[in-house]
Amino acid sequence: MLPRPSPGAPRVDELDLAAFFARFDAAAPAHLRLGWRATVFVLGAAWPRALGHGGSFATLDDAARDAALCRAEGVAALAPLLDVLKLVVSLAYFSDRRVEAHFRGSP
Amino acid sequence: MKRVDGRDVRASHELSADVVVVGSGPAGSAAARELARLGATVLVLEEGRWFESGEFPLSSFDSMITAYRDMSASVVVGRAPTPFVQGKMVGGSSPINGAICWRMPRDVYDEWVTAEPALADALPFDALERTLDELDARLGVAPTEPAIAGAKNLLLARGAEALGLEHRPIRRNVSACEGLGRCMQGCPSGRKQSVDATLLADAERAGAVVASSVEVTRVVVERGRATGVVGRAAGGGQVTARARRAVIVAASAVQSPALLMKSGLSRGPVGHHFQCHPGVSMAGRFPEPVRMWEGATQGHEVIGLRRERLKFEALGFGLAVIASRLPGVGRAFSREVAALAHQLDWGAAVRAEAEGRVRLLAGRPVVTFTPTARDVARYRRGLRVMGEMMLAAGADHVSPGVKGFAPRVTTVRELRELEARGPTSPAAYTAAITHMFGTCRMGRRRADSVVGLDFQHHDAAGLFVADSSVFPSNLGVNPQVPIMAVATHAARRALGAADPAPPAPTTRRRALT
Secondary structure, X not given: XXXXXXXXXXXXXXXXXXXXXXXXXXXXXXXXXXXXXHHHHHHHHHHHHHOOOOOOHHXXXXXXXXXXXXXXXXXXXXXXXXHHHHHHHHHHHHOOHHHHHHHHHOO | OOEEEHHHOOOOEEEEEEEEEEOOOHHHHHHHHHHHHOOOOEEEEOOOEOOOHHHOOXXXXXXXXXXXXXXXXXXXXXXXXXXXXXXXXXXXXXHHOOOEOOOOOHHHHHHHHHHOOOHHHHOOHHHHHHHHHHXXXXXXXXXXXXXXXXXXXXHHHHHHHHHOOOEEEOXXXXXXXXXXXXXXXXOOOOOEOOOOOOHHHHHHHOOOEEEEOEEEEEEEEEOOEEXXXXXXXXXXXXXXXXXXXXXXXOOOOOHHHHHHHHOOOOOOOOOOOEEEEEEEEEEEEOOOOOOOOOOOOOOEEEOOOHHHOEEEEEOOOOHHHHHHOOOOOHHHHHHHHHOHHXXXXXXXXXXXXXXXXXXXXXXXXXXXXXXXXXHHHHHHHHHHHHHHHHHHOOOOEEEOOEOOOOOOEOOHHHHHHHHHHOOOOHHHEOEEEEEEEOOOOEOOOHHHOOEOOOOEEOOOEOEEEOOHHHXXXXXXXXXXXXXXXHHHHHHHHHOOOOOOOOOOOOOOOOOOO
């Protein structure tokens, strides 16, 4: 669900996301933690199944993931979850100093 | 001892002063400074901790979890749940705001006096003006220099010029700004003249004691008089502070009414009349790199529609927040993030008509607020005007962030369509709330006010409220300096001191002709 890095930017799988989410869980207010968990459950598990996929979001290939997210964007009830998703994944991605340095240094 | 760090207070701790001030934001710091200048001993209690300028983090996330209340994700409840932003540190929101300084708008003051004519004598405009002059000088308020404005501010000037709207560099409390664009995370160079570095520092030099990381949980009222407060230190100890002369509550328009309610002072309209400035933002993508993170965080404003209750500002966020506001999901979102250097955000602050309410739920404040239909119409108008300015300034496309409307817009015709026929539900708009007012409103009558025109609580002698919660309405402009001015006057009232007399007019010898 994380944004695909631009050319030259650190790849998502190079980042220490476990450390980010440990800090997020410790610091986020209850309603934001709840919103994040609801987002992960609905978009990560329930929504792919509602679209007819056999598994969770993590089991889909890139094209299927993109299609699932684009379909979700057209459903009004899922809009708040997509907002939470974009906020948290952006915070996670840019919390890494290498990412911040890459974008600040980009032409 | 001038400072107490509540993180080190693990056992019961007792303090005392002539006046105990709750909160160290613009209101609390200004009140503490004036009290100390007038010779009172002062104790300031602040829930957040001290930050030195070198401690401010680069990343949005680190800033949000250390310097903001609730990770800047506090939310008003209503038809459109909307985040509101408050700092939680010594200095309140002042160290992490955009440093925008306005004076008290005369037209808003006149509205207040029309509703409550006695205010003209209780808080005369010329006395406020003299206080504002002095504050402006102390805070080093000056217009943003073009050399450090950065593209986002200069493009806003270009867009406003193209539409014929009045605009100007923002007056800010920054000294020798380097244009690092990090006001919202805290200035790493210490250039911002936030209240912790100015007014509170003055108060400390005059003998005030600041106790940080101490959350005040109750005002103690004995036989109808406030005698002190009780709080919890972050280290676990209970803090008891005795006030020999007065308690001044200056904890914000959300926290102050909550503290009064927790103290059993619930009579009257405490928590009612919540007003604010909800804002909507417009993202735009430019063909050339504009590098939104460079230049003065908020250095330019468009004021030509202020009488329509709209004001526009360039915005400056950390990279993560900029990214999270971009349109699209999946690969489309990734493409927008990859072009981060080409993206800009401008904001329209709305002087909303709607009123909400602060209530207590399980000991925590809960804010309810729903914009009126006219407020939502202002969202639409604000987005249209921002979009037109962005396109006029050269944007390839703009993204209004309105659910149920085109995610990308390239023509003025579409923007006019948005204003004329955009969604009427506030939930369709991506908004955020700053600047909150009115929840301990001042007035003569107990039935419709919480404090009198002398800022003293109607039901508790010696208890004063000095922040924007006493304002009869929102201002439509950034309120930090008017808040400081009003708090300065409240501090004088708490000590029974008069406002300084105006300087004697200069007499000139008439030339003989």
